[in-house]
Amino acid sequence: MPPLIDLSPSDLAALWLTLKLASVTTLLLLLVGVPMAWWLAFTRSRWRSVASAVVALPLVLPPTVIGFYLLLLMGPHGWVGQFTTWLGLGTLVFTFAGLVVGSALYSLPFVVQPLQNAFQAMGQRPLEAAATLGASPMDRFFTVALPLAKPGLLTATVLGFAHTVGEFGVVLMIGGNIPDKTRVVSVQLFDHVEAMAYPQAHGLAAVMVVFSFAVLWLLYRKRTEPLGGC
Amino acid sequence: MPFARLFPLSLLSLASLLSAPVFADDVQVAVAANFTAPLQAIAAAFEQDTGHHVVASPGATGQLYAQINNGAPYEVFLSADDTTPAKLESEGATVKGSRFTYAIGTLALWSPKDGYVDDKGQVLKGDTYQHLAIANPKTAPYGLAATQVLDHLKLTQATQSKRVEGQNITQAFQFVQTGNAELGFVALSQVYKDGKITSGSAWQVPQALYDPIRQDAVVLNKGKDNAAAKAFVEYLRGAKAAQVIRSYGYALDAATH
Amino acid sequence: MSPPIELRAGLVRPGFSLDVNLSLPGAGVIAISGPSGSGKTTLLRWLAGLEPADTGFIRVNGATWEDTASRTCTPTHRRPIGYVFQEPSLFPHLTVAGNLAYGWRRLLPRQRTLSQAALCRTLGIDHLLARRPDGLSGGERQRVGFARALLREPRLLLMDEPLAALDTERKAEILPYLERLREDLAIPVIYVSHAAEEITRLADHLVLLDQGRVTASGPLNDLLTQLDLPLARSLDAGVVMEGQVTGYDTQWKLLHLSVGKGGVTLRVPHHERPVGSRLRVRVLARDVSLSLDAHSHSSILNRLPVVVGEQAGGEGLVDAIVALDCKGMPLLARLSRYSVAHLGLQPGMQAWAQIKGVAVLG
Numbered sequence: 008m009p010p011l012i013d014l015s016p017s018d019l020a021a022l023w024l025t026l027k028l029a030s031v032t033t034l035l036l037l038l039v040g041v042p043m044a045w046w047l048a049f050t051r052s053r054w055r056s057v058a059s060a061v062v063a064l065p066l067v068l069p070p071t072v073i074g075f076y077l078l079l080l081m082g083p084h085g086w087v088g089q090f091t092t093w094l095g096l097g098t099l100v101f102t103f104a105g106l107v108v109g110s111a112l113y114s115l116p117f118v119v120q121p122l123q124n125a126f127q128a129m130g131q132r133p134l135e136a137a138a139t140l141g142a143s144p145m146d147r148f149f150t151v152a153l154p155l156a157k158p159g160l161l162t163a164t165v166l167g168f169a170h171t172v173g174e175f176g177v178v179l180m181i182g183g184n185i186p187d188k189t190r191v192v193s194v195q196l197f198d199h200v201e202a203m204a205y206p207q208a209h210g211l212a213a214v215m216v217v218f219s220f221a222v223l224w225l226l227y228r229k230r231t232e233p234l235g236g237c
Numbered sequence: 238m239p240f241a242r243l244f245p246l247s248l249l250s251l252a253s254l255l256s257a258p259v260f261a262d263d264v265q266v267a268v269a270a271n272f273t274a275p276l277q278a279i280a281a282a283f284e285q286d287t288g289h290h291v292v293a294s295p296g297a298t299g300q301l302y303a304q305i306n307n308g309a310p311y312e313v314f315l316s317a318d319d320t321t322p323a324k325l326e327s328e329g330a331t332v333k334g335s336r337f338t339y340a341i342g343t344l345a346l347w348s349p350k351d352g353y354v355d356d357k358g359q360v361l362k363g364d365t366y367q368h369l370a371i372a373n374p375k376t377a378p379y380g381l382a383a384t385q386v387l388d389h390l391k392l393t394q395a396t397q398s399k400r401v402e403g404q405n406i407t408q409a410f411q412f413v414q415t416g417n418a419e420l421g422f423v424a425l426s427q428v429y430k431d432g433k434i435t436s437g438s439a440w441q442v443p444q445a446l447y448d449p450i451r452q453d454a455v456v457l458n459k460g461k462d463n464a465a466a467k468a469f470v471e472y473l474r475g476a477k478a479a480q481v482i483r484s485y486g487y488a489l490d491a492a493t494h
Numbered sequence: 495m496s497p498p499i500e501l502r503a504g505l506v507r508p509g510f511s512l513d514v515n516l517s518l519p520g521a522g523v524i525a526i527s528g529p530s531g532s533g534k535t536t537l538l539r540w541l542a543g544l545e546p547a548d549t550g551f552i553r554v555n556g557a558t559w560e561d562t563a564s565r566t567c568t569p570t571h572r573r574p575i576g577y578v579f580q581e582p583s584l585f586p587h588l589t590v591a592g593n594l595a596y597g598w599r600r601l602l603p604r605q606r607t608l609s610q611a612a613l614c615r616t617l618g619i620d621h622l623l624a625r626r627p628d629g630l631s632g633g634e635r636q637r638v639g640f641a642r643a644l645l646r647e648p649r650l651l652l653m654d655e656p657l658a659a660l661d662t663e664r665k666a667e668i669l670p671y672l673e674r675l676r677e678d679l680a681i682p683v684i685y686v687s688h689a690a691e692e693i694t695r696l697a698d699h700l701v702l703l704d705q706g707r708v709t710a711s712g713p714l715n716d717l718l719t720q721l722d723l724p725l726a727r728s729l730d731a732g733v734v735m736e737g738q739v740t741g742y743d744t745q746w747k748l749l750h751l752s753v754g755k756g757g758v759t760l761r762v763p764h765h766e767r768p769v770g771s772r773l774r775v776r777v778l779a780r781d782v783s784l785s786l787d788a789h790s791h792s793s794i795l796n797r798l799p800v801v802v803g804e805q806a807g808g809e810g811l812v813d814a815i816v817a818l819d820c821k822g823m824p825l826l827a828r829l830s831r832y833s834v835a836h837l838g839l840q841p842g843m844q845a846w847a848q849i850k851g852v853a854v855l856g
Contacts, residue, residue, distance in 0.1 A: 082417040100417040101368060101401045132583050135544050138570040139577035140597035140646050146571075150596075154587045183401030183412065184373060197404070201299035201376035203324075 018211055020187055021195040028103070028191060029171040032110040036118040036167050037160075039111070044122035045152075049131065066116045070176025077109050078181050101183035106191070109177040118167040125159020126152065165226045169219060261288040262465035265310050267301045268293055269317030269452065271379070271406050271424050272340065275485040276315065282481070283472045289465040297405055299376055305330060305457060312460025313469060315339060317406075318378040319451040326455065335456035339473050341488035342450035344382050347413060347428050348420040349437040358440040360420065361392055369399045370412040370421030378450045379406045383422035385447040429486030444488075451490070499524075499650075499682065502551040503540055512536055512547070512706040520555055522698030523676055523683045525714070533706040534686040535580075538654050541684065542577050543570035554650055576643030578653040582635035584627040590638050591623040597646030605647055616678065617641050617671050633664035637671060644675075651683040657692060665691075672696060673855075677772075694734050694776055695855045719817055719824045721806040727815055731826055732778035734855075739773065742766045748795075749854070751775065756821025761795050762852045774855040779815055779826035781851040786837060788846045796849040800825060802839050818847055825849075 014022075047059060065073060080087045081099040088098045099105030133155060137147040153160070175193035182189035184198075192215060199208035268276050273295040280291035296304075298317045305311055305325065314331075316322050319338065325331050346361065348354045360366070372380030380402065387393045401417075403409035406424050413421040425441060428434050454473060460466035472478055474493055482489060498520025505512045512533045518524050526534050539545040541552065543559070550567075552559040559568045576597070584593050594610065614620035617637045627635060636656060643651060657665045669692065676683070676696060687693055693700065693714075700717045702710040702725075710717050715733055718725055725731065737751035740759065749764040751773065760775070767773065788797060803817035814834050818825040825847055829839075839845070 078411070078415055078417060082415045084416050097367070098417060100412075132579070132581075133585060135570075136577070136579065136583045136585070137596070138544070139542060139575060139652075140642070141571050141600035142596075143569075143571050146600075151585060151587075155585075179404055179408075181417075183368075183370075184404070185401060194404075198373060198375055200303065201297060201373075201404075203299055203302060 014210055014214070015207065017186065017190075018192075018195060018207065021190050021192045021211075022214065024103075024187060024190065025172055025192040028106055028110060029168045032107050032114060032171045033118070033164055033167045035107060035111050036114060037164065040115070040118040040122055040163065040167075044119045044126055047119070047123045048126035062119050063116050065113050070113060070174065071180060073113055074109065074177040074180025077105075077112070077177065081105060081108070081181065100181050101185060101189060103188050105181055106178060106189055109181055110171045110174055113174055113177050114167045114170045117170045118163040121159045121162040121166065122156065125156035125162075128159075129155045162226065165222060169222050172215075173219065261290060262463065263290050263292055264312055264460065264463060264465040264469050265292050265294065266313045266315060266469070267305065267309070267311035268295050268315040269298050269301075270295045271317055271342070271426060272315055272452065275340075275426065275481055275487070278481045278485075279473065279478050282477055283469060286477075287465075287468055287472070289468055291469060297376075310459060311457055312463055312466045313454065313456055315452065315454045317342075317450075317452055319453040322453040322455040325457070330458055332456040332458065332461050335470065336453055337455075337474065337493050338451045338490040339454040339493065340452045340482050341490055342379060342382075342452055343425040343444070343486060343488055344379060344386065344442040344447060344450070345423055345425040345428060345486075346420060346440040346442060347410075347423050347434075347437060348439075349414055349416070350419075352438055354420055354438040354440050356440055358390075358442065360440075361387075361390065361396065366419035367399060368401050368412070368418035369396055370401050370403060370409045370418035370423075372406040372409045372422070373402045373404055377405050379422065379424055380409070382447040382450050386422070386442055389446045425486035431484050449488075452487075498555050500551065500553040501537075501541065502549070503537065503547045504549040505536075505540070505545075505547040510536075510706060512540075514703070514706075514708050516701060516708060516711055518684075518701070518711070519682065519699055521680070521682050523685050523696045524699040524701065525693045525697035526684060526686045526701045526703060527688050527693060528703035528709075529688070531705070532703040534688075534703055535654055536706075537703070538652050538684065538686050542575055542652055543568065543573055574647075574649040576646050576648035576651045578636075578639050578643050578651070578656045580655045581659050582627070582632065582639045584635055584638055584642070586627050588627075589623065590619065590625050590627070590630070593627070593638060593642050594623075594645055597642060601647060608645060608647060610645060613641055613644060616674055631664070632660050633667055636660065636664075636668065640671070640675065644679075649681055651679070651681055653683060653685045655687050655689075656685075657687070657689070669695060690730060695774065715824060719826055721804055721815060721817055726779075726817075726826060727806060729780070730778065731815060731828065732776050732781075733824055733826055734774060734776050735823065737773050737775050739767045739769050739771050741769060751852075754821065754823030756823055758798060758821055758823055760849070760852055762854060763795075764854055776853045776855055777825060777849055778851065778853070779828040781849060782818075782825055782827040783848045783850070784816070784818075784827050784829060784833075784837065784839070785846045785848060789848075792848065794848040794850055796852065798825075798847045798849065800845055800847045802843040802845055803841055805834060805839070818845075820847065 047055060078100060079085050082088045083092065083098055091097065091099055099108060129152065133151050134147050137151045142150060173193065175197065178189065178191050178194055182194060184190050184194055192211060196208055196211050199211065276293055280293065284290055294311065298321050301314065302321050305314065314322060322336050326336055346354055346358050354360050371383040374380035374384045387396055401412060403412055409421050410423045410427050412418040413423065428437065428439055454470065456466055456470055479489055499518040501514060501516040503512055503514050514537060526537065528534055536545060540547050540550065549562045550560045558566065559573055560566065585596065598606065611620065617640060619634065619637050619641060622630060622634060630638065657668060660668065673695060685696060697714045700712065700714045701708060710720065710723055715735065717723060718733055720726055735753045737753040737760065739749060740752045741750040743750065747763055748761045749767060751760045751762060753760055753775065798820045800818040800820045803819055805814050805816045807814060814829055814831050816827045816829060816834065816839060818827055827847060
């Protein structure tokens with residue numbers, strides 16, 4: 008009887024690549040998403056609702072649509088592709104960097120929205136108080152805003168990471184299935200199914216399910232507080 | 238279909254002898270994505286000639302296989318390869334003896350740029366391109382054929398770093414068409430119509446360089462008693478269909494037609 | 495000599511505008527009062543740098559904090575202010591000690607002069623240092639808020655209705671702390687409130703705002719006795735004075751207070767206070783009656799010679815308010831119009847004021 012989980016070296020490589028992609032994407036999204044969420048939370052500009060809708064688009068658009076337009080935009084005829092070529096970087100399609108960009112766009116609302124909610128819940132008052140106590144804008148951000156937004160920060164990180172791990176449609180469109188560069192787990196799984204290699208597919212899928220469950224459980228576990236005194 | 242069952246088979250046979258049958262039926266056909274366009278043309282002619290209507294469901298062969306195994310209502314299956322119908326046959330999911338090769342796929346090396354691909358494929362050896370698109374060899378017969386060609390030409394090592402894989406032949410084509418890959422191995426049918434290449438430049442890869450891409454059709458158990466299914470399969474083997482298939486750049490199996 | 499605090503602000507918002515021009519003293523408690531919507535909080539927030547004004551000028555003790563004409567504007571965190579908000583706005587992620595240290599840590603060592611321990615004792619919060627804000631009562635939180643603002647060693651303390659969010663008991667509990675602070679502090683305090691109780695107990699200078707405009711600004715007692723202001727005509731009209739204890743009559747339990755510049759002595763039934771200590775007292779207009787001669791046989795403890803000043807109609811014009819001057823110390827008396835006419839009271843006349851009740855504040 009074959010082993011329950013049968014992971015080939017190529018499966019492991021795909022897992023490792025996926026973890027790398029999710030980590031880099033989440034980091035990038037936090038760096039970009041925090042200022043974005045901050046602006047969305049506190050601005051009084053009339054562009055706010057437009058910007059919010061744009062940020063939320065990836066929630067609604069099919070990933071293959073996002074992927075397809077990225078394929079065109081990042082390709083040699085699209086303006087992003089022409090820009091990157093001009094910078095001497097070639098095109099982003101078929102590269103790890105391209106996947107990072109695609110994943111970041113795809114997971115953007117999952118990072119920005121929890122952060123925005125956390126900042127809005129905090130409100131302006133703690134920041135005003137900090138300012139009257141002599142804290143500069145950067146100071147207030149790190150000593151007051153971030154600590155108070157910690158739950159939202161945690162949610163944003165976990166959701167962004169988990170969402171990128173599960174990403175398929177975008178990668179499919181712009182990845183090219185290159186081992187160690189763009190062959191992530193979701194595509195690997197799909198390939199096993201297509202090639203009717205079901206035991207391998209089961210094995211990989213099991214790993215993904217367990218991993219996703221563990222991540223989400225950790226996230227929800229930290230949230231609940233016991234009711235009552237005993 | 239249930240409607241037809243109410244009438245004796247003799248009446249149905251009589252009807253099928255006449256050019257315009259009294260009772261028209263539906264036949265559910267699962268078809269490999271790459272054959273969708275020719276199928277539509279054949280289906281139109283078929284309906285005109287027999288009155289039966291073809292309901293086509295295009296898809297990736299592997300997915301169609303999984304669906305068939307899980308109760309999909311397909312009656313005829315036009316695969317992109319020959320191994321999948323053979324598998325279904327060995328699993329007892331098909332009508333015995335109904336399997337045949339309906340088309341032979343041909344490979345082409347193509348670029349949307351005029352004059353880029355020479356008619357001997359020498360461009361492969363050069364360094365003018367960064368990405369060569371092929372279909373995933375593990376899941377698409379055209380992809381497998383492409384790797385066979387590269388092996389034959391002893392170019393596997395040289396092109397390894399430039400290879401990008403599309404999930405299927407359609408995606409491989411997409412990579413080339415959008416310019417992300419300068420050239421790629423596509424199905425001839427994707428760039429060929431009525432005797433010539435529709436756009437860009439191509440090398441029609443000689444059949445000797447790769448195993449023939451036999452695309453087999455088979456009648457599934459669900460279509461066993463459907464006269465329309467039987468009629469369709471017959472039509473597919475007929476002269477009219479052969480003409481259409483050829484015009485799309487496929488080759489024909491002498492044994493079939 | 496130019497006044498220590500100069501403020502000029504103009505701003506327009508939907509449905510509201512502010513237009514003020516104030517010169518304020520550089521010490522003591524400056525109360526800003528007015529009906530809700532008059533712009534008190536907006537003015538305070540602008541002064542703190544939390545709201546922008548269309549045109550603004552702020553000069554505090556020689557330093558210009560804002561001047562829209564020359565496009566200079568010191569941001570909030572660089573203004574040497576302390577701010578106490580209406581709702582205690584402590585940082586929930588820090589303990590009380592952490593909150594107190596927040597402003598203090600951002601000072602240069604040479605700027606730190608206050609003793610945190612002494613201040614905590616004064617405000618009664620020294621036993622709370624390890625607690626978190628959500629484990630404190632409203633009153634405790636607000637006291638921590640005062641301490642936190644003070645530990646920043648500001649040169650101007652701003653308080654926005656700091657007691658408004660508390661119930662009567664908490665208010666009564668905290669006012670003494672504020673009075674104590676008032677004595678200890680050498681810096682000016684701008685205190686927004688519409689509670690008469692707080693103003694009479696704490697303010698030295700009063701600014702009245704109405705619909706974004708200043709209707710009066712001056713020393714507290716001046717405004718209280720100004721007959722053309724509604725304050726002097728209200729039911730609680732009266733005067734507030736600083737007095738110094740000169741002695742105590744242990745037999746009759748009477749406190750002797752010297753008030754005003756003229757050294758007028760008041761005798762007040764009260765428990766003992768040390769000689770020399772300063773107290774604030776209030777005399778309500780309705781507790782003052784007038785007589786043309788000095789009765790000695792009367793239950794009234796305090797009879798003072800006064801000069802009659804102007805008069806005005808009381809609330810509802812049923813009675814009259816008469817301004818009096820006792821050796822430089824102003825008083826108000828509320829009399830029936832009949833009495834005013836009957837006694838033939840005219841400005842400049844000599845008379846005797848009988849003070850039935852003196853309230854010692856704090």
